[in-house]
Amino acid sequence: MQAFKSTLVALGVMAAFASSQALAQVSVRVDTAKPGAVINKNVYGQFAEHLGTGIYEGLWVGPDSRIPNTRGWRNDVVGALKALHVPLVRWPGGCFADEYHWKDGIGPRNKRPVSVNTNWGGVPETNAVGTHEFFDLAEMLGADAYVNGNLGTGTPQEMAEWVEYMTSTGQSTLAQLRARNGHPQPFKVAYFAIGNEAWGCGGNMKPEYYTSLYNHYTTFLKAPKERMPKLIASGGTGDDTAWTDVLSRDAGRVTDGISFHYYTLPTGEWDKKGAAVGFPESEWFSTVQRTLRMEDFIRKNVAVLDKNDPKKKIGFYVDEWGTWYDVEQGTNPGFLFQRNTLRDAVVAALNFNIFHAHAERVRMTNIAQMVNVLQAMIITDKNRMLLTPTYYAYQMYIPFQDATSLPVTLANNTTYGANGQGVPGISASAARAKDGKVYVALVNTNPREATDVTLDVAGQAAGTVRGQVLTADAMDAHNTFQNPQAIKPAPFSASASGGKLTVKVPAKAVMVLAVEG
Structure with missing residues (x-):
């Protein structure tokens, strides 16, 4: 019940x-x-996008930094995340994923091209953190890797070559390139998503069009059987169940999970979301009320899945969720930095309880985001670090990872x-x-x-x-x-x-x- x-x-x-x-x-x-x-441990997954200081400074400082680090990843943050038993990390986005070209992020860092992060603040993207660096972080955390592929501005060939680069062995030219770049053995890619928010920043598509593209792209994603990642389709948001319906009906053969995104805004309005601190009780209530809508969204989508996928092969992956407030005054609006309060911990725990109630289908979720962005676990300022109430909610719920509901x-x-x-x-x-x-x-x-x-x-x-x-x-x-x-x-x-x-x-x-x- x-x-x-x-x-x-x-x-x-x-x-x-x-x-x-x-x-x-x-x-x-x-x-x-x-x-x-069983409550899949990946219900407690995390999300690290190339956004603001979520990766650069928050996690990555580079091997030459005075901030204590291991191969560029700051020791204090990695240590705190390990204490959370983080089971899974999603990377590189988010909206960023659909403009990310993976070959820009391999090879010597001083030779990697610099691009512009057009989604988040218009700041330079140095590509210092790429495929090898991400998997190094995942291995340090003991977490599985969830890689989000570029459907929006990429090609089937580019996506297929990235999967081959990460998973292939032997005489493959891409496998040899990976070895020359420092990793002779294949990476372990647990999950691979084809695009992100195809209904919005990922291309403003209709579900039928995206489903055709999904089937097109996945035809060419190949890996050794034992290393083939589970494939994730970009699903819907809010009350819209059309994405789940079309995908589970027409792309279920090669789909392990369909994603879903929902953010809790105190006001429900994107132009004026509400303050992260100093808010009135009316916004405490509206935040709780709006976050509990997750129950109805999951229930409606699960009903669609039960109709189209009675054998329950397809999971429902809430791979972006959390609170979203007006950004902190004086910060770059594109960096999405907000304070994290007791209210956020309550929101997190309410969602955990909902996810547990639907453990049969909800097999992964990824809060947005891990460090310095939106409902973060950790906030940093140069060499300083602090833990948020949301961090503590995750810590308290560790026993529920892989527990039987x-x-x-x-x-x-x-x-x-x-x-x-x-x-x-x-x-x-x-x-x-x-x-x-x-x-x-x-x-x-x-x-x-x-x-x-x-x-x-x-x-x-x-x-x-x-x-x-x-x-x-x-x-x-x-x-x-x-x-x-x-x-x-x-x-x-x-x-x-x-x-x-x-x-x-x-x-x-x-x-x-x-x-x-």
């Missing part, structure tokens, strides 16, 4: 920003006797609302992790009121829960270089009393708890 039965609840009468009170304690019941799908039923849930509308006050998901323990994640969307939750784990004695809680006094609590630990997780535990296990979930909080006997 899905944790979110509905994302929007109509309320009869409600004062602005008031919360309705439940008549009884919220009950969360976990059924361990009915295990569901468990059905969760909520009863007597509270409603948090504004302007005559409401959202569920408590969000929950549960799974049995690889360590054998049952983990329960709880999110309180109400920024002002704590909620008591009775936890019932059917089939297992639940005497104690231990874990972490992430919350703060302010809705926009965030870490700064002056106070880099202003917000971080705190230990939490609770024990049963009178055979009843009750957890007090603080206002505006994320909790992940292990159930013990």
Whole structure:
């Protein structure tokens, strides 16, 4: 049973920003006797695009930098990402991918051509980070590589040669070129996408036209069987299910997954999205309300997939998602730099719980983006680095990677609302992790009121829960270089009393708890 039965609840009468009170304690019941799908670790994937300081400075400083680095990748950031157990990294874009020509990024760095990043700020692209550098980063992180190919301005030959360069062996001229460039053995390409956002920056196409191109291009993408990457089709966004429908019907034979993009904007307007910090409670509510639309989007697309792909071969890959606010004043608008607050951690956790509920189809997601861009895990400033609340949400949810989802039923849930509308006050998901323990994640969307939750784990004695809680006094609590630990997780535990296990979930909080006997 899905944790979110509905994302929007109509309320009869409600004062602005008031919360309705439940008549009884919220009950969360976990059924361990009915295990569901495995939550693919790639649901916790990351995204690194050539955008702003997301790669250059944020991750890559070059081997000659005074900032401690390994082969150009800064040690502090790589170390922090390794601690997240990052399973997968998507690169080089994004919109950037459809103007990226891979041969510009191989060979001696001082001889690589310099181009203009026309999508993001009009700044020079030195191509210092190319194929070899990216795979070096993936190997350091212990992560799989998700490479996004250039459909927009590339050709089938260029894309086919890139796949051959990365995967071929023996006497292939491209394999020998790769060896001369420092990597005799083939790279491990886990996933390869044909284009990005074909409905927009990737070419402003219709789904039927893109599907024809997809079938055309994939005909020529060849690799040794054991090294052939899984192929991803560029899908839709928002309420539009046409892309999923056409692709799953007409390109499913060679498709492992169909991508989907959705960004949470507090206002819903691209011209004025809303502030990252200093926002009113009305925008806390609208952000939560809008991010919960992910549930409906996934449900509608999964219904289409179930119709066209009853054997469930095709995954639904949410390979761009997260919050998008107005950029920080004084920064390059094309760099998409925004502060990251407790609100972002709550948004992340709400989406995790949705993804868990659809683990059978949602087998990969990639938050945008890893460092310094949009809903970043990490923010850097020259030689300094800090971790964001979103980083901590990912850290807390590590046990859910490759865990087996468990059905969760909520009863007597509270409603948090504004302007005559409401959202569920408590969000929950549960799974049995690889360590054998049952983990329960709880999110309180109400920024002002704590909620008591009775936890019932059917089939297992639940005497104690231990874990972490992430919350703060302010809705926009965030870490700064002056106070880099202003917000971080705190230990939490609770024990049963009178055979009843009750957890007090603080206002505006994320909790992940292990159930013990």
